[in-house]
Amino acid sequence: MAYAEAITALADPTRRSIFEALRVQPLSVGELAKDQPVSRPAVSQHLKVLQAANLVSAEPQGNRRIYLVKQAGLDDLREYLESFWEDTLDAYGAEIARRVHNNHED
Secondary structure, eight states, rough: HHHHHHHHHHHHHHHHHHHHHHSOOEEEEHHHHHTTOOOOOHHHHHHHHHTTTTEEHHHHHHEEEEEEOHHHHHHHHHHHHHHHHHHHHHHHHHHHHHHHHHHHHH
């Protein structure tokens, strides 16, 4: 249930804002903190949660770490959300088949 951790992590508006900033481009903690309403240490804590949810990773670059979106966590979340569409489409297909069958009986 990796998707559950991703949903929980993204439920927080600050984490979601950080994640969306990383969607645009990889950034350091300092770069992320400039545009957030929380302190640099708080941004670091939010990044730890996003890392634990497999949504971001960090790459060392000199004396700092650059954070970027991690595709694997997004894939888990996408698969989970797409399962709802599959259920919906299956139900829709069954309803169409039922109506076609009923129309042929009339």
